Amino acid sequence: MSTKVLMKGNEAIAEAAIRCGCRHYFGYPITPQTEIAAYMSKRMPKIGGTFLQAESEIAAINMVYGCASTGRRAMTSSSSPGISLKAEGMSYLAGADLPALIVNVQRGGPGLGGIQPSQSDYFFMTRGPGHGDFHIIVLAPATVQEMADMTRLAFELGEKYRMPAMLLADGTMGQMMEPVVLPEDTVDPETIPATKPWATTGTQMKRPHNIVNSLYLKPDELEKTNYERFERYAKLEKEECRWEEYLMDDAEVCVVSVGITARVAKNAIVAARKEGIKVGMIRPITLYPFPKAALAKAAAKVKSFLTVELNMGQMNEDVKLAINCSKPVNMCNRVGGMIPSADEVLAAIRKEAK
Amino acid sequence: MAIVFQKPKALTDAVLHYCPGCTHGIVHRLVAEAIDELGIEGRTIGIAPVGCSVMAYDYFRCDMIEASHGRAPAVATGVKRSMPDNIVFTYQGDGDLASIGLCETVSTACRGENITIIFINNAIYGMTGGQMAPTSLIGQVTQTSPYGRDPKTQGMPIRICELLASLDAPAYLERVAVNSVAHVRQAKKAILKAFRNQVEGKGFSLVEVVSTCPTNWGLTPDKACQFVEEKMIPFYPLGCYKDRTAEEAK
Amino acid sequence: MTYETIMAGFGGQGLLFSGKVLAHAALLENKELSWLPSYGPEMRGGTCNCSVIISDEPVGSPIIAHPNVLMVMNEPSLDKFEDTVAPGGTIFVDSALIGRKVRRTDVEVVYIPATKMATEMEAKSLANMIILGAIVEKLRCVDPDKIEQALRETISARKANLLDLNLKAVAAGRAFIRG
Known part of the structure; x- marks a missing residue:
């Protein structure tokens, strides 16, 4: 039987991600989500995973982009001002149809704003956080239990629909502790890339080369990718509302x-x-x-x-x-x-x- | 009939889109030859930048990822940390690597990531039509420095190898050129070494290739090669700026 | 019964920790609970508090507007929270640090010279645990005997050598209430 443990929302996300087979975390410190990075920095080295404190939010999301290209479950986390910096990367992830987990533990804005809880990134996240016509999956947990459960859901939906997924929490959710039953540790991270035939894992000289890309210089081709992507969004809207x-x-x-x-x-x-x-x-x-x-x-x-x-x-x-x-x-x-x-x-x- | 000249296997059959006389083709070939010679195509992942070589993903036969402007070293870091046994290289221009992506360049070098960076320095933004680059020479006329680059208002050109050589972590930094046969031969050696270093786990290797842009320089291909010799190389001296692998071999 | 506890004082007095131990004891009893810290740019000094809700029902908001248990370890915190306490609630005052009396007449007040007691037992930084002992002994919001296990499971490896002293502090708080 799964036992309840007492954890901060931020820590529950981190532990749940590991149990869902995430072995690569890239981040940059910012209040009020730094516990995620701190937790990962402690755990990842012990399980052969990667914790990397990037030089910037921009670098972190691009490391996620590289890692996700190889088919791994990759994640980053930040809070509102840092998420602004990740917007470019989220657009590229969406444009290249890459699943990845981004956590936004919101604080007040605009600008440097404050560090207390906020939900003021709602428009920014739900309208497609970056340039171009796209969406990311946005999940809004209201308990520490949901912080853990939705971490799994975000990875799974992201992979099913080949799009980035976000946990959109606020400072209170990240900082508070509640009893939580963590997801079972059943995902073998080694098996995940094999489920993604598009991943750039090296051709092994056995298949044509894979290309992860969001550039289409021919407008008719770019239009087609947009239409195809929005067909997926339509399916998502039909089947995944919660x-x-x-x-x-x-x-x-x-x-x-x-x-x-x-x-x-x-x-x-x-x-x-x-x-x-x-x-x-x-x-x-x-x-x-x-x-x-x-x-x-x-x-x-x-x-x-x-x-x-x-x-x-x-x-x-x-x-x-x-x-x-x-x-x-x-x-x-x-x-x-x-x-x-x-x-x-x-x-x-x-x-x-x- | 004996084959005396052949396209490297690591290049696809796609027709290059580069302008006549542009040296990207030569450097692509040198990279592909290195991949062939080391027998690493099946486990190599290349990262294309934003700039003229944005479509490099169509030209190399290995798996390729197209990165956002300047972020190729961060993307490469993400790939390498996921698959440490694979060979990861970025191919970046001067605007990409030395301007918008300078932070990623320096930080990745500082971490000593075991990757290979091929840095094309032709002192101009080619793809957008010839604007001033961080490496544009003093007095160089470009679309955005129409009166010539003025150090007072537009700063001095940046020397990447010298800058990175001040860091402890990089394993290998060398500047080469491809404006003459002799230089191409040297460049080939350097690029091969930069890949071999990674295969042997020696760490961060960067080869800066002083290149041409005949179209945006407004020069014929041969005059462009002459410009490299007379103007570029004096400011960007060729040579090895750091080789920890040599020090370690001692 | 729902216990809505605010523990408040200066940063560094261990208020978040005593709240954690209380929350963990509630977890051991399989109660519903939440623990919410104030968070700010300052690491030490400054004001600091945490909110702990313990209930038999699922916890709605973790934010406490009207605590029925207040523990204060400095005067600014008493000034800030005194008026918010629900009528009939209990205020635990570290009387070694707070000179003034509680003005409210519709609440119960426990004055406990916790910081002085802690100093006397050479556990200067454990006044928080003395008051925690007093709270659980007086209110039985959790089984006081569960505090020991909660402490064992909450204390960081770095401070594990202080476990016995912590337990002693909790016991002193409980003894203070028993008189």
């Missing part, structure tokens, strides 16, 4: 929130229910693909939506799009590293119920 519904059966107000704010909102919902307010929550787990259908279905029943988020209303727009503005979509938010209290969310819920 969300959690909480007390939605009779809800008249639907809270929409992810990560730490979803947990604050849960407390507020419990309190509101005690006051007789029919309120529930849809917590998107995949941010790309966004669970539009679940929200559209809820829109047929509820009177209004309330997004609770740590930004100026980024997911709010996605909810409006998902329900085609058929119901009011209001917002309870804090920014800059501030987090709304359960009381603040409760007050916002009361307003919706009036």
Whole structure:
């Protein structure tokens, strides 16, 4: 039987990645995610893996690009300002159809911003973080258990759809400890590259050379790769949306929130229910693909939506799009590293119920 | 009939897109010959840069990865750390290696990654149409230095071998040219050595090849070779700048 | 019952660690829990706190707005958190470091000269563990006897030689409550 251990969210990601066969981590220190690098630096040398502190975020994501080209499960992690630097690399990963794991433990911005929790990279991540027409898979854990579970999911979905995948957490999720059951250590890292016939592992003089590339100078060819990629995205959107519904059966107000704010909102919902307010929550787990259908279905029943988020209303727009503005979509938010209290969310819920 | 001249096996049959008189073709050939001679094609992975040689992935028969601008050494690091027994090389121009990717170049050298870098220095940005490079000579006229490179506002050219020679980690640094038969022969030796070093696990090897760009220099191919001899080499002296393998052999 | 504990003081007083030990003891009892540190650019000095929630139900927000247990090891922390404590909650004050009394009248207060006690038992940096001992003895939010195992499993290899002293400090805190 798997036992529960007490771990920080950041450490749970690192240990889960190792248990999923990741043997190559490339990173650069930045608060509040440095525990991932620290954990990897301790563990990797003992299991024949690679921990490399790169000269920059840019170098780190490009090391991931090289490693992923060889078919390995490669990862890097950073926080918001560092993720800006990785944007170029994420675009190249997407353009070359390479799976890789990128962790973004968000902090307040823009610029150097602050180091306290934030969800203000929502647009940046979900719209395709870099130049060109592309997406990455974006997963939003709300518990340390999900930090571990979604690390596996990110590797698996990334490989299935041949695209980079991101764990989009926030400073609180990275820093907090909770009991967690780590995934079984069942993946043999040696067997993974063999499942990727496109990998540049050396021809052994037995096959034509493989090329990992995102350059297509002929526009018709480039157009074709874009269309093909978006067909994959369409399949992803159809089959891989994940969300959690909480007390939605009779809800008249639907809270929409992810990560730490979803947990604050849960407390507020419990309190509101005690006051007789029919309120529930849809917590998107995949941010790309966004669970539009679940929200559209809820829109047929509820009177209004309330997004609770740590930004100026980024997911709010996605909810409006998902329900085609058929119901009011209001917002309870804090920014800059501030987090709304359960009381603040409760007050916002009361307003919706009036 | 006896074969007296043959294309190296490590080159594909693709027609090179390089301009007439450009020395990329020669250097591609020297790299391919080294791969052939060491018998490493099946386990070699090359990294193409952004620049004129961006499409090198079509020309080498080994597995190839196209990197973003300047990041080839980081990509090579990722590959080498994944597959230490494979042979990994980057092929980069001066804008790629000495300007936008200088940090990756220095840091990779500093780590002493056991990879091989072929650095093409022709003192200009070729692919984008002839802009000033970090290695453009003082007074050199380019599209973005139309009055000639002025050190007061545009700085001095950077000498990569000399810069990297100040580091402890690199195993082998040599500057060669390919503007004459004698120089090509020297270049071949250096490139072969840079690959052999990696096969033998000796560490970071970089060969800087002083090259031509007849199109953007506005010179005929033979005049371009003359320009290398008279202008480039005096500023970028040929020779070995570091050879820890020789020191270790002593 | 849900125990929402905030432990606050200066950086370097071991507040995050005592919180970890408490959380780990709850884990050993298979309770639901969360542990959330404040994090900032300063490594030592400055203010520092952690929030530990122990419950029989799954923990919602790990952020505590109204703690029912407050442990304070400097005056700024008492100033900051005193008014947030839920009525009927318990405040543990290191009275060796904090001169003033708690002003609230709707909470229970335990004044414990932990830093003085620690100095006397030549365990100067273990005032945190003395107060932890007092908390678990008084509130039984976790089985006080579980603290020893929690400590064994939480203490870093670098400080393993201090295990016995830590245990002694916890015992002193428990004894203080028993009187």
